Every structure is written in C-alpha cells, then in structure tokens.
Amino acid sequence: MIGLEREEQTGIDFADLVREHQSMVFSLSYHFLHDRELAEEVAQEVFLGLHRHMGDIKSGEHAVFWLRKVAAQRSIDAARRRKRRPQVALEEVAEPAARAAVYDPLLGELLRRLVETLPETPRMVMVMRYQEDLAPAEIAALLEMPVATVKSHLQRSLALLREKLERRGVGGY
C-alpha cells in the first residue's frame, strides 16, 4: 500500500522500472560475477531494495543511478561472500585461433573471463565503461572515487588485457 502511495507521488511505476532496467541490473552483476545464478539473486535483491526505497526515488534518472550504484555494491558484496577463485583458470580458457572480422564469440568469452580475473574495483569500472558505456565521470560518481582513479583503472586494465591477449597470440591488431 505504501508502495502505491509512493508511485502516485512520483509518477514512477515499480513494475515499469523492473521491466525497463532488469537487463541492465542483471548484466552488471553477471559480467562482474560471471555466475548466472548468483547474478539473478543479486539482481532480485537490488530490485527488492529499490521497492523498499521507492519513496526516496525522485525521477527515472535517479532510479537508474540508484540501480547502478546498488547493483555494483551488491555484486562486490556477493563476490566477497563467494570468496572463491575463478572457476576456470586463465590457462584453461580456450584461445581463439584467429580474430574474425565479425564478432567472435570465443574471443568474447575469453575477454569476459579475462575481465573476471581483474581485481574488484577495476573490474566494476570496466563493466560500467563497456557494458553501460558510461563516461569516467559517471563511473566516478557511482563508485564514489575520483575521476583520475577511474581513468587510471581503465588504462591499467586495458593494458593488462592487451598484454594477456598478446601473450596468447590474440592481440597485435
């Protein structure tokens, strides 16, 4: 009942927010955790949290900001709770034979797994940058860190991925 009153006040419908942003929240968690089941749990927790805080949500943009921020926090918490090594070691990841002109699903999977091996903060920065196409300033606001730190994480992560790919004979294009 309280939720309905809040929706009337803000004009934002909770069910619409879920429909519109479920793939964003789920993907942020999935690309960070690389675990579909856990990502579903985290995404559900995030929306449950949004439902409880609907009274604080002022606009659609605010809801998106809130969802991204809480999805990042909950995903990091879930990764810490899980406290286990990546399921597949980097050495076991299949290597694509050659880079195709069109999107190569094997290379995509390799990249996802390489991203998964990054430490928590740079990993979340990378997911926000390349999944959500967010600018460093937006990422900095979400993760509450200086813009320079975000840029530094991006540069170092890209350099690390490039190096690992080249070592596997995938880079150099």
Place this chain on the structure above:
Amino acid sequence: MDWLEQELRQALERKDPPPDFAARVAHATRVDSAAGSGRLVRVWPRWLPVAAAVLLMAGGAAYREHRGRVAKERVMVAMRITADQLNHIQARVREAKP
C-alpha cells in the same frame, strides 16, 4: 576507440535475465511487504520481557513454598505414624512383663 575496446563492448553487452525474472521480483516484493506488515503486528511492548521475568520469579518462589509445605506435612505424618507405632510397642512390652 581501438579494436580491444570494441571487442570489450560486444563481449560485455547487456544480457537478458530469465523470462520469469520480473514475475519473481513481483512475488518477492509481495512476500517482503507481507512480512514487513506482519513484523509491525508482531512488535511486542518493551515491558513484556520484564513482566514475564517477574512472573517466572514469583511463580518459582510460590512453587518452592508449596513444595516446602508438602514436605513438612509428610514429615509430620511420618512422625505421627512412628509415635503411634512406638506407643503400640511400649504397650505390648508392658503387657508382656510378669
């Protein structure tokens, strides 16, 4: 943007959750709301634990007193029986004397 960033953008593109995800979220919010209102109903007054402790202590004291009374009555009955038996034995001894 170089090739690696383009590949990353494709590798990390959004994915859809299972088709029943929205329905499961709706169900979870209903359960959460019901549990929340239930919690409000079940809120107990602060004085209740203190009152329960006082009642338990008073009950314990009354029970101990009751058990003491019962034990005392039993001792009294046993003493009366013993006295009767002693009187009876004493009478027999007197009768037996020449």
